[in-house]
Amino acid sequence: MRLHIDRTACDGRGLCAELLPELLESDEWGFPMARGSSGVPEELTRAARRAVDRCPKLAFHLAPGS
Amino acid sequence: MTSDALWFVGRGSGVISLVLLTVVVALGIGARSGRTPFDLPRFAVNLLHRNAALTAIVFLAAHIISLLIDPLAPITIFDAIFPFSSTYRPFWQGLGTLGMELMAAILLTTLFRHRLGARGWRAVHWLAYLCWPVALAHGLGTGSDNNTWWLWAITMICLAAVAAAVFWRVSPRFDPPRRRVAVRPFEEVR
Ligand code: SF4
Numbered sequence: 001m002r003l004h005i006d007r008t009a010c011d012g013r014g015l016c017a018e019l020l021p022e023l024l025e026s027d028e029w030g031f032p033m034a035r036g037s038s039g040v041p042e043e044l045t046r047a048a049r050r051a052v053d054r055c056p057k058l059a060f061h062l063a064p065g066s
Numbered sequence: 067m068t069s070d071a072l073w074f075v076g077r078g079s080g081v082i083s084l085v086l087l088t089v090v091v092a093l094g095i096g097a098r099s100g101r102t103p104f105d106l107p108r109f110a111v112n113l114l115h116r117n118a119a120l121t122a123i124v125f126l127a128a129h130i131i132s133l134l135i136d137p138l139a140p141i142t143i144f145d146a147i148f149p150f151s152s153t154y155r156p157f158w159q160g161l162g163t164l165g166m167e168l169m170a171a172i173l174l175t176t177l178f179r180h181r182l183g184a185r186g187w188r189a190v191h192w193l194a195y196l197c198w199p200v201a202l203a204h205g206l207g208t209g210s211d212n213n214t215w216w217l218w219a220i221t222m223i224c225l226a227a228v229a230a231a232v233f234w235r236v237s238p239r240f241d242p243p244r245r246r247v248a249v250r251p252f253e254e255v256r
Pocket of ligand 1: 005009010011012013014015016017030031032054055056057058059060
């Protein structure tokens with residue numbers, strides 16, 4: 001799975017980066033950035049799904065692929 | 067359960083549901099498009115908003131079911147489906163039915179929001195601003211406790227909590243600093 005953020009929908013409140021600090025960090029305006037690659041390791045898929053579920057703008061997705 | 071117990075559960079769960087809904091609405095207003103109150107982490111406010119809402123729905127279900135099965139409560143399943151049809155305080159009881167249906171709409175669209183899309187989901191979520199005052203009015207108007215000081219006190223505290231959230235939301239302090247920073251580059255282009 002890969003993280004995918006719809007930049008036009010995201011409003012950069014950083015909720016996803018709070019929930020998934022292993023994979024995301026906030027840039028200086030609060031928009032999420034992948035730390036390194038956007039691949040999601042197996043053990044973090046659950047956490048990633050939960051973060052996807054909480055995104056208030058429905059801007060954050062998991063896409064297939066590695 | 068005796069009718070006394072049902073009557074007690076019916077009234078108590080209604081009040082608890084209202085208090086929880088107040089928390090949900092106040093958090094929802096406070097967390098809109100920006101900072102969180104008291105600088106709480108965003109995810110914490112988000113989860114509290116959701117969990118308080120789900121708990122409010124459980125208490126709302128208890129409220130409706132206990133009053134429906136209470137043989138002494140003059141409410142039928144018909145009244146719980148069609149607002150303002152009741153013979154018992156039709157307007158005030160009807161507000162309760164209306165509020166329940168608004169909440170059902172908000173719940174269902176939230177459960178299916180990923181399929182519905184952000185716009186549709188948000189549009190229905192706005193109904194919360196109608197649902198909450200309807201629930202508040204229903205509590206005072208139908209409430210068999212509306213001559214007690216404590217129901218008035220709870221209602222006033224709920225009102226104050228939402229008013230405080232609105233006040234905080236529109237106050238100039240609300241605008242998060244990083245927003246102003248983010249806008250500046252575009253302003254300079256002109
Ligand atoms: S939670 Fe959603 S809207 Fe918020 S920063 Fe992450 S992707 Fe953007």
